[in-house]
Amino acid sequence: VTQITRELRTDCVVVGSGAGGAVTAYYAARAGHQVTIIERGRWVRPEDMPPGEMEAFATLYKDGAAQMNSAVTMALLQGSCVGGSTVLANVVCFRLPETVRQAYASFGLELPRSELDASYERVESVLNVHETREELLNPVAFKLERGMRSLGFEPKRFRHAVQDCVGCGECNLGCRYGAKMDASRTWLPMAVERGAEVLTQTEAVQLEVTRGRVTGLICRDLSSGEGLRVVADRYVLSGGAINTPEILLRSRILPQRAGRRMSLNSGAMMVAEYPEPVDAFDGIQMGVYLEHERYTIEQLHNPYLSFCMSQPIWLDRLRDQRPDHYRYLTSCGVLTPTESVGRVFLHPLRKLLPSLFQRAEIKFRLPDTDRRTMVDGYKQLARIYLASGAKHVYAPTHHRVAISSPDEVNMLDEALHDASAIAGLGSAHPQGGAALGDDPRRDVVGPDYRVYGHENLYVMDASIFPTSMGVNPMLTIMAVADYASQFIVGERPPAVIEEGPAFAARQSCAALS
Amino acid sequence: LLAIRVFETLRIVCALLLALLLSPLLLLSLPLLFLWAKAQRRAGRALGYAVLWPGMRRTLRANTEAWISTEAPGECWDQVYASVDRYFELTRGPRGWMMPLFVHVMEWVPLLTLRRPLSYLPLAERRRLIERHYLPGGLLGPLAWSRQIARLGYHSIEQAARSSGYVEFPLRASRTAPRKLRQEEGGRLTRAEEVA
Numbered sequence: 001v002t003q004i005t006r007e008l009r010t011d012c013v014v015v016g017s018g019a020g021g022a023v024t025a026y027y028a029a030r031a032g033h034q035v036t037i038i039e040r041g042r043w044v045r046p047e048d049m050p051p052g053e054m055e056a057f058a059t060l061y062k063d064g065a066a067q068m069n070s071a072v073t074m075a076l077l078q079g080s081c082v083g084g085s086t087v088l089a090n091v092v093c094f095r096l097p098e099t100v101r102q103a104y105a106s107f108g109l110e111l112p113r114s115e116l117d118a119s120y121e122r123v124e125s126v127l128n129v130h131e132t133r134e135e136l137l138n139p140v141a142f143k144l145e146r147g148m149r150s151l152g153f154e155p156k157r158f159r160h161a162v163q164d165c166v167g168c169g170e171c172n173l174g175c176r177y178g179a180k181m182d183a184s185r186t187w188l189p190m191a192v193e194r195g196a197e198v199l200t201q202t203e204a205v206q207l208e209v210t211r212g213r214v215t216g217l218i219c220r221d222l223s224s225g226e227g228l229r230v231v232a233d234r235y236v237l238s239g240g241a242i243n244t245p246e247i248l249l250r251s252r253i254l255p256q257r258a259g260r261r262m263s264l265n266s267g268a269m270m271v272a273e274y275p276e277p278v279d280a281f282d283g284i285q286m287g288v289y290l291e292h293e294r295y296t297i298e299q300l301h302n303p304y305l306s307f308c309m310s311q312p313i314w315l316d317r318l319r320d321q322r323p324d325h326y327r328y329l330t331s332c333g334v335l336t337p338t339e340s341v342g343r344v345f346l347h348p349l350r351k352l353l354p355s356l357f358q359r360a361e362i363k364f365r366l367p368d369t370d371r372r373t374m375v376d377g378y379k380q381l382a383r384i385y386l387a388s389g390a391k392h393v394y395a396p397t398h399h400r401v402a403i404s405s406p407d408e409v410n411m412l413d414e415a416l417h418d419a420s421a422i423a424g425l426g427s428a429h430p431q432g433g434a435a436l437g438d439d440p441r442r443d444v445v446g447p448d449y450r451v452y453g454h455e456n457l458y459v460m461d462a463s464i465f466p467t468s469m470g471v472n473p474m475l476t477i478m479a480v481a482d483y484a485s486q487f488i489v490g491e492r493p494p495a496v497i498e499e500g501p502a503f504a505a506r507q508s509c510a511a512l513s
Numbered sequence: 514l515l516a517i518r519v520f521e522t523l524r525i526v527c528a529l530l531l532a533l534l535l536s537p538l539l540l541l542s543l544p545l546l547f548l549w550a551k552a553q554r555r556a557g558r559a560l561g562y563a564v565l566w567p568g569m570r571r572t573l574r575a576n577t578e579a580w581i582s583t584e585a586p587g588e589c590w591d592q593v594y595a596s597v598d599r600y601f602e603l604t605r606g607p608r609g610w611m612m613p614l615f616v617h618v619m620e621w622v623p624l625l626t627l628r629r630p631l632s633y634l635p636l637a638e639r640r641r642l643i644e645r646h647y648l649p650g651g652l653l654g655p656l657a658w659s660r661q662i663a664r665l666g667y668h669s670i671e672q673a674a675r676s677s678g679y680v681e682f683p684l685r686a687s688r689t690a691p692r693k694l695r696q697e698e699g700g701r702l703t704r705a706e707e708v709a
Binding site: 073166303309316325 | 580581596599600602603604605606607608609610611612648649650654655657658660661664665668669674676677678679680682685
């Protein structure tokens with residue numbers, strides 16, 4: 001930003017409108033503050049959702065769904081629209097595992113059980129979280145359930161944050177039926193109704209700091225290119241685990257710690273082929289899952305283009321043998337929490353070549369311990385697939401590896417011997433990078449959600465988590481934001497949110513008119 | 514395998530030395546390159562593309578054939594080019610401009626291995642190039658992303674999706690369009706209503 005042409009005065013500015021930002025903005029507006037939300041993307045109403053997958057990638061995802069780590073070996077998917085990644089998520093809802101909650105407490109991120117549960121209750125009531133109706137499941141979900149049971153496991157069905165879901169199976173492209181209870185359909189309209197404003201297509205660039213106090217936020221209006229300064233009493237960074245550290249680093253705030261200790265829920269899709277057409281696309285993408293101490297096996301069948309883009313390329317070539325192969329295939333993932341070894345950093349050449357290195361770089365290489373965990377998960381998944389009647393299981397490898405019987409499952413040890421051997425590795429759940437904890441020399445954010453040494457700068461998004469939580473994080477980010485509002489906004493959340501599901505229902509109907 | 518790796522590495526070293534020797538000539542030809550790029554851009558616009566240049570179509574086709582299939586979507590190549598063009602056009606953010614540049618890199622990077630540009634290589638040679646060089650962790654590893662461009666163009670055309678057996682939601686026999694959508698009167702049409 002070379003020239004500031006406008007200045008805006010507000011009480012509280014929230015950077016990012018995803019799971020953390022939307023809830024924080026709502027509570028700030030509820031407390032009577034004048035709230036301004038800064039969001040890089042557009043506000044896309046259900047009826048304006050892009051018509052196809054390719055258009056959805058280009059317009060709703062950050063960098064056209066092409067955000068990668070520096071080595072270009074892992075895709076890191078994030079939303080870039082009002083509502084952030086919640087708009088593109090499958091909105092499956094997990095509560096924080098107790099072991100992870102205790103681990104967080106050991107770092108200094110205290111989330112008292114009773115208070116966190118109350119936050120979950122409130123958030124779940126707003127999002128209308130419930131177990132998915134059976135008729136919405138895709139046909140493979142029932143096969144997988146049978147497969148899991150035959151091996152002695154107890155499958156579970158996901159809880160989704162939806163209302164009147166039609167089971168189109170295209171959650172990752174934004175919900176054009178207005179059924180998904182993402183942040184843009186719940187918390188944000190609720191905040192707007194209480195006076196908050198959302199500046200869309202506006203990118204937060206840098207914070208101005210004077211003697212431990214933030215005095216302004218420099219933004220860029222992406223539609224006009226003009227600079228904008230937002231002056232507020234309190235600043236909340238909620239841009240996610242990559243953008244929040246990026247802003248901190250650009251603002252030279254705690255540069256030795258910001259961006260470090262990033263972790264992921266990582267995985268790659270493993271595809272199975274059934275002897276008969278299964279039409280896995282006919283129903284919701286995520287139906288059933290299996291919990292394990294170290295990983296979660298999740299059914300996730302992507303829409304056509306996304307499926308093709310996430311499968312190994314050699315599998316794509318099988319199309320030559322049977323053009324309608326997609327009807328016979330399905331996919332699942334092994335969601336593996338990684339160690340906090342990632343790093344978000346600014347490229348040293350960014351000043352010399354600003355247009356080339358404008359965005360932060362992401363350094364992440366899957367640690368070998370996590371790879372081994374992942375491989376264990378794939379072996380288990382292969383057994384489940386075969387028990388469910390699959391003819392072949394295709395390993396997520398760069399060269400063809402097909403498993404046709406349980407005896408061959410151990411082939412995966414050799415096939416996935418190294419992280420670079422895993423094809424299609426990626427994550428849609430980056431966490432950490434501005435970890436919250438009680439050690440000012442180690443952590444970025446203090447137990448009061450304030451950035452160390454900065455009295456009016458707060459962080460509330462996935463970047464505060466000291467380790468990966470290992471389950472889909474949307475619900476927990478919202479619940480922690482609910483709990484944290486007492487520190488950030490200064491008021492405890494009410495026992496019940498009046499707007500609740502009734503508000504979401506009204507929104508749902510309004511979206512269709 | 515080791516012999517192949519050594520051989521391919523030697524090819525890259527030789528190509529780099531050659532490029533170093535020819536660099537003064539390349540510098541001198543920069544103004545000509547600039548004029549050529551301008552003409553290509555104008556020609557692309559005349560063909561109705563927002564971002565693509567006419568020459569990039571050859572690269573996209575060569576790349577798609579190498580990664581995915583020789584069973585081209587018949588006469589649908591124009592749709593493949595249009596899809597990629599649309600994706601490039603719509604992609605926002607500071608990295609948006611890098612994508613068309615990446616297509617140029619795809620075309621010329623085989624020179625680094627002492628091969629012809631991508632669109633002038635026979636199919637077998639293109640596949641060999643991919644298998645030997647576009648591997649994670651390798652010098653040309655980041656070029657493996659070219660497979661995503663291939664799939665993005667190839668699979669986003671309607672014919673490819675339909676022939677694979679995929680049926681869009683409103684057309685599926687097992688499910689009906691949501692009741693609310695059908696009952697709704699007036700307002701904007703959704704896809705479900707259009708189909709109904």
